[in-house]
Amino acid sequence: MKNEIYGHFHPDERPFVDKAWEWVENAAVYHELKRTEFLDPRQAFIVESLANRNPDVALRLDGGYPDAERRRALIGPDYRDLDSEEMELRVLEAVPVDPGGLDHGDYMGALLGLGVKRGTIGDIHVLEDRCHAVVTREMADFLSIHLTGVGRSAATTSVLPIGMLRQAQARMETFEISVASLRLDGIASDVCRVSRSKILAPIKAGRVRVNWKAEENPAALLKAGDTVSVQGFGRFRVLEVGDLTKKGRYRVGIGKFV
Template sequence: MPHAEIYEHFHPDEKAFVDRAWEWVERAAELHQVRRTDFLDPRQAHILFTLANRHPDAAIRLDGGYEAAERRRAIVAPDYRPVEEEPIGIRVLDISSEDRRIKELDHGDYLGALIGLGMKRDKIGDIHPREDGCHVLIAEEIGDFLTSHLRQVHRAEVRASVVELDRLKVVTPELEEMAISVASLRLDGVASDAFRLSRAKIVDPIRAGRCRVNWKPVEDPSAPLREGDIVSMKGFGRFKVLAVEGQSKSGRFRVRIGKFV
């Protein structure tokens, strides 16, 4: 178990993952075990990286299959092991179709189809939907199952195959830009404008633990936002604070945000 002061740096909801991650680090450093994790979200990757760097005898590598990957697997190993040589175990699931409706499918449709087959989210990395299909980063161990069982996404019939990482077609997420004017950079104020909800209706989901800022749980509606922050609200979507463009004469902040579509 980590030293008590370590927990001070993390949200209480993250304690279970901190305990698990510290166990991986200790086993690598003290029992000379090599651990390959499932896909981690950016917050989990940050926690594991932080813990590994606190132990002088542990080494870590993070890899999501391509340079700008959001979700990544980790190799945690003794510091004498060359972690760059350890297999990361990531493949590309190539989903295609002759059905014209495939161009209407989005990230949520593909993720829903995979989860509907019993896949855990931890086994799935980034998802890159295109008009003619989709590439999904997956843990190599689920490849055979998916090629055998994935036959439909939403209402479109599909076929799936597994290809190597060098075949990956990366799709940069589209952002729907909005310019808003807010009294302050408080989370509830910016989020209410981003999601077009009253501040009263946005406060309850935040306090209920449905909001994350940069993948970290945030339950304080007054928490300040900064440029670059990514805010996700379960059931509403997510947005990025692209720029804070100064204050008007009345003291309101001009903010440019991008909603993920």
């Protein structure tokens, strides 16, 4: 069974697959309830795929609001009412003295700079004068006590119930490119504004993800809706793929997260 499961996932994902399979097995066999850290969309997909293989297991994914990208998983035996269980989510509110110019990376860097794992932090919402970060209940007080500044600005913090979360709309710079094919290396090099030869290094090193899954094939074809992250260059989404032009090129709508 394990070898069959491995065939569906990238080799680099095997450690997480092993961990997720253990959660599912413990829920089915030993009736254990497991509440995970925050999972990225790819990890959540893996957990959901494994849970769906076992009819004796129930699964709930929750990141504090319906469109959350990073979510905690609650895995238990099928007779448990998981909707009534506490997901143990809190909102960490950080209010900088000078919020001007602070972005997602500044808040993320300040939080991770405290030595906590990425899995303790869910989605981060940068608002006009503050930030609301979804965090685990277990780490909320620690983060609130120790987060005293963001960027070069001092900041005050407080812990709020998840119902007080204020969401920020993802900011996206949209533009159109013209490419000879829908290959990953071609589109990524245009979006990141580097040569195709330079984009090959991060792709082959596993530092490029398509829909949160490592993609090491430069010739992989992208389609509308795909989200691509390139370590060191940020993240973008293929919004639409137009018809071929008279010169045999594709017009591709791109949304780059800023």
